[in-house]
Amino acid sequence: MTPTSGARAGNRPGPKPRLTREEIVEAAVEVGVDRLSVAAVADRLGVAPGTLYRYVDGLEEIAAAAVALVFARTALPDTTQGWRAFLEAEAALTFDLLLRYSGLIQDLGADLSAVAGDRMRRIVAALHGAGFGTSAAVRVADAVLDIVADGAHQTRWVRGPGGGPGDLSDPARAYLDSLDEQVRPGVEAIMNEPREHVLDKVALVLDGVEHRRATGRPGYAGIG
Incomplete structure (x- = not known):
């Protein structure tokens, strides 16, 4: 039987995950540049990809913030x-x-x-x-x-x-x-x-x- 109501496709059932933009960016850094995608970041956080869009506009915003964080954390020589x-x-x-x-x-x-x-x-x-x-x-x-x-x-x-x-x-x-x-x-x-x-x-x-x-x-x- 195909459900016609309930959670939308792409969202996991249960309480809405509580995330912050900072947690998403941190997860993006941990995923790494070679694998960076909305799906990979969502998987790292254990949430559905659609969940991230409650906190960020998309991959462009995640990528920009992740690269900025890497540069900010890199110490001077x-x-x-x-x-x-x-x-x-x-x-x-x-x-x-x-x-x-x-x-x-x-x-x-x-x-x-x-x-x-x-x-x-x-x-x-x-x-x-x-x-x-x-x-x-x-x-x-x-x-x-x-x-x-x-x-x-x-x-x-x-x-x-x-x-x-x-x-x-x-x-x-x-x-x-x-x-x-x-x-x-x-x-x-x-x-x-x-x-x-x-x-x-x-x-x-x-x-x-x-x-x-x-x-x-x-x-x-x-x-x-």
Whole structure:
């Protein structure tokens, strides 16, 4: 006999589960980026998928909040080895995080502005402790984070959605084919080792920062 009344399809019988948005986001982090879906999060919480829609609008909101939580919980690197080692470690850490979650950030529109602002504030504070003036610290942090964010975005374009190291998307291959013989090997090397390329660009910026400190440029000179 097919029931015509009672609980709607997709809802489990019994009392309504009491959840919070925070519990849903925490469950999404525990599920992990590779399996993230409304069904997977609901299963983690032991509820029907439809239950989650009482608390969130959908997968996009869950994904954005989950990625933001991961970034917020990721501690800054150690500052005791000096300002340059600190920034180089931060660049590598942020690049790896952005690349790991690039699908959620780009495809589902995860807004990390609040988290990025908090991380910037903490980086600036660390640089200020190393003798940088506030304005100089902001410029240095902004330059490093811009390079890293752009590098992660370009890496995903090169590899394509779901692509890994060594993979080249069709647009990336077409771009390589358009280059002349002098330029192509260098660009292809960058595409094959994007992380190293991004960190080398960061090093170029930091070379300039070191020069400014060494020459006593206002706002840059100091201890550390």
